[in-house]
Structures are given as C-alpha cells and as structure tokens.
Amino acid sequence: MSMQIDFKKELEAASKSMIMIHDPKLLIKLIVRMIVRKLQIKHAAMILYEADRDAYVLSISRGESGIKIPAGFTRFNEESPLIKLFSRKEYKHLTYNRNGIVSEDINRLIWHEMVIKNGNGHEIMDLLHKVNEQMEMLNSVACVPAYYRHKLMVILLLGEKYDESKFSQEELDFFAALASDAAMAIRNAQLFTRLKAQSERNRNLFLQTINVLGSTIEAKDAYTRGHTERVTQYSMAIARQMVENGSEQFDKTFFENLYIAALLHDIGKIAVPESILNKPGRLTEEERRIIQLHPVKGAEIINPLSLPQECYNGILYHHERYDGKGYPEGLDGENVPVSASIIAVADAYDAMTSSRPYRESLAKAEAITEIEKNIGTQFCPLPARAMLELFEKGEA
Amino acid sequence: MSMQIDFKKELEAASKSMIMIHDPKLLIKLIVRMIVRKLQIKHAAMILYEADRDAYVLSISRGESGIKIPAGFTRFNEESPLIKLFSRKEYKHLTYNRNGIVSEDINRLIWHEMVIKNGNGHEIMDLLHKVNEQMEMLNSVACVPAYYRHKLMVILLLGEKYDESKFSQEELDFFAALASDAAMAIRNAQLFTRLKAQSERNRNLFLQTINVLGSTIEAKDAYTRGHTERVTQYSMAIARQMVENGSEQFDKTFFENLYIAALLHDIGKIAVPESILNKPGRLTEEERRIIQLHPVKGAEIINPLSLPQECYNGILYHHERYDGKGYPEGLDGENVPVSASIIAVADAYDAMTSSRPYRESLAKAEAITEIEKNIGTQFCPLPARAMLELFEKGEA
Numbered sequence: 001m002s003m004q005i006d007f008k009k010e011l012e013a014a015s016k017s018m019i020m021i022h023d024p025k026l027l028i029k030l031i032v033r034m035i036v037r038k039l040q041i042k043h044a045a046m047i048l049y050e051a052d053r054d055a056y057v058l059s060i061s062r063g064e065s066g067i068k069i070p071a072g073f074t075r076f077n078e079e080s081p082l083i084k085l086f087s088r089k090e091y092k093h094l095t096y097n098r099n100g101i102v103s104e105d106i107n108r109l110i111w112h113e114m115v116i117k118n119g120n121g122h123e124i125m126d127l128l129h130k131v132n133e134q135m136e137m138l139n140s141v142a143c144v145p146a147y148y149r150h151k152l153m154v155i156l157l158l159g160e161k162y163d164e165s166k167f168s169q170e171e172l173d174f175f176a177a178l179a180s181d182a183a184m185a186i187r188n189a190q191l192f193t194r195l196k197a198q199s200e201r202n203r204n205l206f207l208q209t210i211n212v213l214g215s216t217i218e219a220k221d222a223y224t225r226g227h228t229e230r231v232t233q234y235s236m237a238i239a240r241q242m243v244e245n246g247s248e249q250f251d252k253t254f255f256e257n258l259y260i261a262a263l264l265h266d267i268g269k270i271a272v273p274e275s276i277l278n279k280p281g282r283l284t285e286e287e288r289r290i291i292q293l294h295p296v297k298g299a300e301i302i303n304p305l306s307l308p309q310e311c312y313n314g315i316l317y318h319h320e321r322y323d324g325k326g327y328p329e330g331l332d333g334e335n336v337p338v339s340a341s342i343i344a345v346a347d348a349y350d351a352m353t354s355s356r357p358y359r360e361s362l363a364k365a366e367a368i369t370e371i372e373k374n375i376g377t378q379f380c381p382l383p384a385r386a387m388l389e390l391f392e393k394g395e396a
Numbered sequence: 397m398s399m400q401i402d403f404k405k406e407l408e409a410a411s412k413s414m415i416m417i418h419d420p421k422l423l424i425k426l427i428v429r430m431i432v433r434k435l436q437i438k439h440a441a442m443i444l445y446e447a448d449r450d451a452y453v454l455s456i457s458r459g460e461s462g463i464k465i466p467a468g469f470t471r472f473n474e475e476s477p478l479i480k481l482f483s484r485k486e487y488k489h490l491t492y493n494r495n496g497i498v499s500e501d502i503n504r505l506i507w508h509e510m511v512i513k514n515g516n517g518h519e520i521m522d523l524l525h526k527v528n529e530q531m532e533m534l535n536s537v538a539c540v541p542a543y544y545r546h547k548l549m550v551i552l553l554l555g556e557k558y559d560e561s562k563f564s565q566e567e568l569d570f571f572a573a574l575a576s577d578a579a580m581a582i583r584n585a586q587l588f589t590r591l592k593a594q595s596e597r598n599r600n601l602f603l604q605t606i607n608v609l610g611s612t613i614e615a616k617d618a619y620t621r622g623h624t625e626r627v628t629q630y631s632m633a634i635a636r637q638m639v640e641n642g643s644e645q646f647d648k649t650f651f652e653n654l655y656i657a658a659l660l661h662d663i664g665k666i667a668v669p670e671s672i673l674n675k676p677g678r679l680t681e682e683e684r685r686i687i688q689l690h691p692v693k694g695a696e697i698i699n700p701l702s703l704p705q706e707c708y709n710g711i712l713y714h715h716e717r718y719d720g721k722g723y724p725e726g727l728d729g730e731n732v733p734v735s736a737s738i739i740a741v742a743d744a745y746d747a748m749t750s751s752r753p754y755r756e757s758l759a760k761a762e763a764i765t766e767i768e769k770n771i772g773t774q775f776c777p778l779p780a781r782a783m784l785e786l787f788e789k790g791e792a
Contacts, residue, residue, distance in 0.1 A: 019415045019584050020544075148416075188415050188584065192591070199595035206602040208701050213609045216697070219666040220616070270615040274670045301612070305604050 018185035022192040028059045031182050035158070036062050043139050043159025046182075047076060047083075049152060051190060056083055056155075058138075081130035086145040087152040091127065099176035100144035100156075102167055106132045142167045146179035153183035207260070214263035217270055221277045224266070227350055232262035234346035234387070237395060241386035248338070248382065253308070258339050260307060261314025265343050268298030268315070295319055296328050313337035318344050323377045333380075341380035345371065345387050348379070349396070364391065414581035418588040424455045427578050431554070432458050439535050439555025442578070443472060443479075445548060447586060452479055452548075454534075477526035482541040483548040487523065495572035496540035496552075498563055502528045538563045542575035549579035603656075610659035613666055617673045620662070623746055628658035630742035630783070633791060637782035644734070644778065649704070654735050656703060657710025661739050664694030664711070688723050691715055709733035714740050719773045729776075737776035741767065741783050744775070745792070760787065 021027045028046055035044040048059040056076040076083050085091050085101065094109055095101045110128050113121030135143060140157035147153060156179045158167070214228045239258055242248040250258075269277060272294055276287045283291065299316040317331060317340035324332030326344075336344075352367035362370070368391045375384045390396040417423045424442055431440040444455040454470040472479050481487050481497065490505055491497045506524050509517035531539060536553035543549060552575045554563070610624045635654055638644040646654075665673060668690055672683045679687065695712040713727060713736035720728030722740075732740075748763035758766070764787045771780045786792040 017580070019580055022587075184413070184415055191418075192588070195588070195591050195595060199591060199598055202595055202598035202602055205701065206598055206605055209602055209605040209609060212697060212700060213605060213612070216609070216612050216663075216666045219697075220670075267612075270612045274616075301608060301615075304608060305601065 018181060019188055021185070022189050022196075024186055024189040024193055025059075027182075027186055027189050029062075031178075032060050032062045035156070035178075040162045041159055042162060045138065045140065045157040047155040047157065048186060049154070051187075052194065056080065056152075081127055081134045082143060082155055083152065084127060085131050086143075086155060091124065094124070094128070095145070098169065099172045100142055101131065101135075102142045102172070103132060103135050104141070104166065142172065142175075144172060144175040144179050146176065146183035148183050148187050153187060154179050156182075210260055210263050214267060217266050220274050221269060227354065228263060228266060230350045230354075231265060231343065231346045232259060234349060234390075234396060235259075235262040235342050237390055238342050238346060238383050238386045241389050242342075242382055245386065245389060247386070254310065254339075257308050257310035258314060258342065261311045261318075261339050262343050262346065264298060264302055264311070265315050265318045265347065266294065266298065267301050268294035268296065270301065271297040292319070292327050310337070310339050314339035314343050316340070318347060320344065321378045322375075322380045326378075336380060338380075338383075342383040345379055345383045349387060364396070414577060415584055417581070418585050418592075420582055420585040420589060421455075423578075423582055423585050425458075427574075428456050428458045431552070431574075436558045437555055438558060441534065441536065441553040443551040443553065444582060445550070447583075448590065452476065452551075477523055477530045478539060478551055479548065480523060481527050482539075482551060487520065490520070490524070491541070494565065495568045496538060497527065497531075498538045498568070499528060499531050500537070500562065538568065538571075540568060540571040540575050542572065542579035544579050544583050549583060550575050552578075606656055606659050610663060613662050616670050617665060623750065624659060624662060626746045626750075627661060627739065627742045628655060630745060630786075630792060631655075631658040631738050633786055634738050634742060634779050634782045637785050638738075638778055641782065641785060643782070650706065650735075653704050653706035654710060654738065657707045657714075657735050658739050658742065660694060660698055660707070661711050661714045661743065662690065662694065663697050664690035664692065666697065667693040688715070692724050706733070706735050710735035710739050712736070714743060716740065717774045718771075718776045722774075732776060734776075734779075738779045741775055741779045745783060760792070 018027060018031070021030065028048065032044050032046055035041055044062060046059050047056050049056050058074040058076070078084065078087070085095065098105070106128050110125050113124045113128070117124075135141070135157075138157050139159055141160050142158040144156040144158070145152055145154065146156070156175055158175065161167075214232075218225050218228060235258055236255065239248075239250055239255060243250055269291075272291055276283070276290055279287065295316050295318060299312055302312065302315060314337065316328070317326075317337055320326035320329065320331045320336045320340060321344075322333060322336065322341070324330050326336075349367050349371060352362045352370060353364055355361040368388060371379060371384050371387055375381050387396065414423060414427070417426065424444065428440050428442055431437055440458060442455045443452050445451075446453050452472040454472070474480070474483070481491065494501070502524050506521050509520045509524070513520075531537070531553075534553050535555055537556050538554040540552040540554070541548055541550065542552070552571055554571065557563075610628075614621050614624060631654055632651065635644070635646055635651060639646055665687075668687055672679070672686055675683065691712050691714060695708055698708065698711060710733070712724070713722075713733055716722035716725065716727045716732045716736060717740075718729060718732065718737070720726050722732075745763055745767060748758045748766060749760055751757040764784060767775060767780050767783055771777050783792065
C-alpha cells in the first residue's frame with residue numbers, strides 16, 4: 001500500500017468526527033475497522049488504557065488473517081514489553097524517531113544497542129526480544145503509540161499490508177497522528193461514559209430513596225403492608241393500558257413522575273397519629289378530618305424536593321373524585337390531574353382487595369364491579385376503564 | 397499577515413486538544429484569544445449556537461480595536477442577516493466557494509446577482525446589504541461559518557489584519573477548518589456541561605430526599621423537632637474540627653457519608669410505636685428494648701439503598717459507647733466506627749440541650765461538662781474533645 005492521499009483526507013475527516021462518538025467501544029470498533037478496510041491492512045487491533053480500571057486492555061482485534069484474540073480479554077500491565085517500551089523514558093530513544101516500532105527494525109535496534117553500549121545494553125536487548133515475541137503473538141508488524149498528557153493511552157497494532165510492502169515513515173507518522181486523535185477521542189468518550197454512569201447512579205439512588213421514603217408509612221400503618229408497592233404497580237399498569245388502548249400518549253417523563261407520585265401518595269399519613277390510622281372501629285368526624293389531611297401533608301412533605309408538578313398533583317389530588325365530591329379541593333371532571341385520577345383508581349382497587357381495620361377484603365371481581373359502578377361519579381372514566389381492561393386481561 | 401506555516405501547525409495542534417476542554421466558555425475564550433494573538437488580527441469574535449437555549453449568541457469578543465461588544469449579551473435569531481446567509485440553502489452559493497464571506501466581496505456579489513438574475517435578485521441584494529451592515533457593526537471584515545450535522549454551529553468573526561492585507565483563500569480555508577474543529581469541540585463541551593449539570597441535579601435530588609426521609613421521624617416524635625437537622629450540623633462541625641485540630645484527615649466522601657448518616661441516624665424510630673416514643677413517664681424494660689432496636693431498624697430501612705459502609709455504620713452504631721456498654725453490638729474503643737462515634741457525641745449533646753418528654757433541657761455549658769466527664773467511658777475521646785473545642789470557640 002502506498003499512502004493514498006484520498007484515504008488520508010478521508011481518515012482525517014473521520015478522526016475529527018470521532019469526538020462526537022461518546023461510546024468508547026463503538027469508537028474503537030470504528031477506528032480499527034477503518035484502518036483495516038481503507039488502508040488495506042490484513043489485521044489491526046488497539047491496546048487501550050482504561051483509566052477506570054488502571055489497566056491496558058486489548059480492546060478489539062479485527063482482520064482477515066491471524067489469531068483472533070477475544071476483545072476485552074487480554075490485559076497488559078506496566079511490565080508488559082510493549083507497554084514498557086512505549087511508556088518508560090529510558091526506552092524513548094528506541095522508537096521516538098520512527099513514531100513507533102516496526103518488527104523489521106528490531107534486529108537492527110538490538111545490534112545498535114550492542115555496538116553503542118558495547119554489550120552493556122542487555123536490559124534493552126532483552127526487552128526488544130520480548131517486544132518482538134509479543135508483536136508476533138499479537139500478529140502485528142508495526143506498533144504505534146499515542147499519549148495524552150504524557151500518559152500512554154493507545155497502541156495501534158498493525159498487521160501486514162495486503163501488498164506486503166514495508167511501512168514507510170510517512171505511513172507511521174500518519175498512524176501516529178491517527179492514534180493521537182483516537183487517544184483523545186477515546187479519553188473523551190471514557191469521561192462521557194463515566195459521567196453518564198454517575199448521573200444514572202445518582203438518579204437510581206434518588207428513586208430508591210423515594211422508594212424507601214414511600215415505604216416508611218408502612219412501618220406505622222400495619223394494615224397497609226405492601227399497599228404502596230401495589231398501588232404503584234397498578235398505577236403504572238393503568239397508564240400503560242391507557243397508552244395501549246389509545247386514550248392517552250404518555251411519555252417517559254410522565255411514567256417516571258407517576259411512579260414517584262404513586263410511591264409517595266400516602267406519605268402524608270406520616271403526620272397522622274398511629275392511634276387514628278390503626279383504629280379498628282368507626283372514626284369520629286374529627287378523626288376523619290385528620291386522616292383527610294394526608295394528601296395536603298404529603299404535598300408539604302415533598303415540597304422541598306421541587307419535584308415536577310405531575311408528582312405533586314398525583315399526591316395532592318389522589319382523593320379527588322370525578323363528580324367533585326372528593327378532597328382536599330373538590331376538583332371535578334378533567335380538572336383532576338390525570339396522574340391523580342390514575343392513582344385514585346389504583347388506590348381504591350387495592351384498598352378494596354386488601355383487608356383494613358374496619359372491614360374484610362373484597363374479591364377482585366367484586367372490586368372491579370364496584371369500580372365500574374362508580375365510573376363518572378367517583379372515578380375518572382379513562383383510567384377506570386383501563387383498570388377494567390387490565391382485569392379482563394388477567395393483569396390485575 | 398501571510399499564512400505562516402508554523403502558526404498553522406500550532407493552531408492545528410491546539411484545535412486538536414480543544415476537545416479535552418469541557419468548559420464551553422473557557423474553550424471559546426482560548427480559541428478567540430489564539431486567533432487574535434497568533435494570527436495578527438486586530439479583532440475576533442464568535443457567534444455560537446447554544447442548543448440549550450436554541451439561540452445564536454455572540455459569545456466573546458476580543459481585540460485591540462473597535463467596539464467592545466459585551467460577551468453573551470447579543471443574541472441573534474434565525475432572521476438575523478448573518479445567520480440567514482449561512483444557514484439557508486438558497487444562499488449557500490453566495491459563500492460556498494470561499495468558505496465564508498469577506499466584506500470586500502459583497503459589492504461584487506451584489507453586482508453578480510443583479511447581472512445574473514437581471515435585477516430579480518432583490519431579496520438576495522437586500523440580505524447582502526444587511527450582512528454588510530451587520531459585519532460593520534460587529535467590526536469584522538470576514539466571517540467564516542462552521543456546521544455540525546448540517547446545523548450552523550459557529551460563525552468566526554474576523555477583524556482586519558494588522559498589516560491590512562486581504563484574507564487569502566488559503567486563510568479562509570484554514571479558518572473554516574479551525575471553526576469546524578471549534579464547532580465540534582464546543583458541542584462536545586456543551587454536552588459535557590449538560591450531562592454534568594444533570595448528574596448534579598440527580599445528586600441533589602437524592603440528598604434532598606434523604607433530608608426529607610430523615611425529617612419524617614419528626615412527624616411522629618413531637619419532641620425531636622429539629623433534632624435531626626441539629627445533630628447533622630453538630631456532626632459536620634465535629635468532623636471539621638477533628639480535621640482542623642489534626643486528629644483526622646477526612647476527605648470529601650467521608651463528609652458526604654457522615655452527612656447522610658447523621659440525617660438518617662434516627663430513621664429506625666419510624667418502626668417504634670408513637671405511644672412508646674412520646675411516653676411522658678418512665679419506660680418499662682420492654683419499651684426500652686423496643687426503642688433500642690431503632691439503630692438496627694434504621695440500618696434495615698436504608699439497606700435497599702446500598703449506601704457506602706460509612707453511612708450504614710453511622711446509623712447502626714450511633715448508640716455504641718467507647719467502654720463497650722452501648723448497643724446494639726457492644727463495640728468498644730476504636731472498634732466503634734468513627735462516623736458513629738461522631739454522631740454519638742452530637743446526638744448526646746443535642747439530647748441534653750433540648751427538652752424531652754422525661755426531663756428538662758440542660759444549659760449548653762452543663763451538657764459540655766457532662767460530655768467531658770464521660771470522655772473515655774461513654775464517648776470516644778477525639779470527637780468528644782472536638783465538641784469541647786467547638787463550644788469554646790462559641791460554635792456550639
């Protein structure tokens with residue numbers, strides 16, 4: 001292969017757009033594939049420094065000939081010959097001029113060390129022999145390093161060319177530039193991936209904490225064991241069913257907000273004395289009034305979180321009714337936020353199908369009949385019908 | 397200025413390393429400064445597309461001559477002449493060949509439109525006049541656009557050269573390449589910034605939810621109003637004091653874990669009946685046993701969060717004593733995790749200085765004397781001494 005100017009331009013353009021690929025694995029795959037396809041090289045691979053693991057890893061190996069080394073399998077430590085050769089200052093002179101190492105040069109380098117150092121270059125000779133072995137093992141005839149802030153980041157491993165010609169200095173220089181771009185792009189992608197993972201970890205921690213927060217109420221109210229979780233599951237199922245039967249087009253954010261609202265819908269009961277919550281007999285008017293404060297108390301409790309309005313509404317209005325006879329505000333019809341009307345159905349269904357201090361549980365079919373009977377009075381029609389559909393499908 | 401090859405190489409190298417600068421503002425500053433300094437141009441600025449605001453903004457303006465336009469001040473919409481010129485397909489032919497627009501060319505372009513279109517190019521003529529005015533206003537004699545995925549991302553605004561020579565095509569091509577690198581680097585930096593902000597938002601949401609979770613206990617236990625928050629503040633102050641007086645070297649992560657542990661130290665009381673928590677008289681042995689379960693219950697409650705061991709320890713062991721007579725495990729001396737021994741001091745101090753169902757509060761000085769008396773028995777010496785120091789400094 002002679003370095004064709006078109007390929008060079010093409011690769012330069014490609015290496016530029018590399019920085020917008022933020023998936024390190026995909027990026028490495030593209031680079032290695034590009035080298036093999038465009039530059040008529042039989043085999044190419046990349047050794048990559050992974051900062052998170054503080055290790056050099058053979059990231060991908062591609063080509064038509066030679067051993068196929070499983071990607072991500074082979075790890076190299078600081079003592080590995082190629083890593084040593086390219087990262088230690090005392091060996092820099094061996095590869096600096098050529099921007100890499102070519103297997104044909106190794107014997108000349110060894111001879112040079114012997115003559116110059118008068119046989120005292122044993123350590124270097126030994127290293128070069130090992131480098132040679134490692135290159136053979138990795139099926140590569142040229143290796144080109146790249147650095148980021150003086151840290152060895154990448155070694156491009158190049159197999160033979162199809163025309164079996166030698167690598168020219170121009171080619172090695174070009175590969176060094178490419179490897180350098182790749183090193184930076186990969187580092188960038190690694191940082192991106194790490195930041196993304198961190199963001200997701202924090203998001204999951206938040207959601208899990210919401211979960212724990214929601215379940216605290218069950219520690220107080222023995223009769224609601226599992227209630228929060230079931231209401232959350234029913235609410236999500238109702239919303240999915242509403243999307244499925246075409247009555248709504250909820251997006252991912254809606255589902256996430258509904259999930260949070262459902263987990264926290266009863267959190268305000270934290271502020272209701274246990275003596276009232278767990279009272280076996282009939283409640284007095286005053287006790288009922290205190291219990292009915294729980295949606296407002298719940299909204300107050302989550303207020304410092306500045307959650308989206310949808311979460312807030314789901315908690316504050318889950319005891320509103322379609323006919324306006326609910327609490328705390330007596331909203332009616334379409335004025336009841338949809339997340340609240342979904343939780344209201346889920347809450348009622350679970351309340352009816354589990355036993356409470358003041359009554360036995362109903363069978364599922366009876367609860368469904370009860371919901372059907374109250375469509376348009378207590379329940380908003382769309383989520384209530386979705387609940388009936390779920391029951392018919394055997395999913396509730 | 398003639399395009400000197402050294403500057404070109406230097407700029408190319410610089411534009412490569414741009415992608416590792418993840419602060420968009422700093423990046424733009426560096427690019428504009430580089431152009432002005434290295435390329436002997438009197439003035440340079442950059443119009444940048446900000447995806448988050450869906451707007452074009454004059455990001456920074458730098459140079460020795462001409463109007464100083466405040467950075468971030470001037471916004472351009474899609475109807476702005478330069479934006480229109482570089483983003484609409486129908487005007488592409490006006491600037492495509494030159495990779496930008498140079499003010500000297502504008503009259504020629506207008507004339508060309510008149511001749512070619514036989515006077516029907518009024519719209520284009522009008523636009524070119526307005527572009528001319530805008531360039532004058534922005535003190536630039538050449539403007540070079542850059543795109544990312546066909547979206548106009550950047551316009552480089554170039555002032556006169558110090559030698560007042562015209563911009564050559566080679567120079568414009570070079571600036572186009574530079575602008576293109578800059579566009580990608582800035583887009584990359586913008587994505588980074590957004591992802592970072594999102595991660596921080598999620599982290600804050602998590603910490604705020606922990607806060608809410610910690611405060612739920614106060615809804616049950618009227619006598620502990622504000623207790624959680626004060627214990628958290630004292631704990632953080634004790635840890636800071638321990639760092640200050642040289643007895644420990646806590647890192648940022650330790651402080652964060654201690655914060656979480658302190659906020660949640662009493663969360664297990666959620667599982668203790670209110671009748672016991674708020675009992676005004678003496679507790680029976682059985683009632684005391686139930687209350688003393690709260691560290692274990694607390695650790696159970698937060699278990700699903702998989703928080704760092706330090707948080708877990710702080711909650712589970714905050715009632716252990718230095719002499720091993722605490723609960724739940726009777727750990728002693730250095731076996732009590734340091735976060736727990738800090739919370740223990742903070743908790744005791746706040747309990748003594750606030751009133752409880754079973755007794756009046758002590759004065760701060762009395763509480764401090766009490767802590768001093770119990771160093772090495774109840775309290776671990778290092779945090780207890782830090783507490784005394786805080787009191788002496790008037791910080792507790």
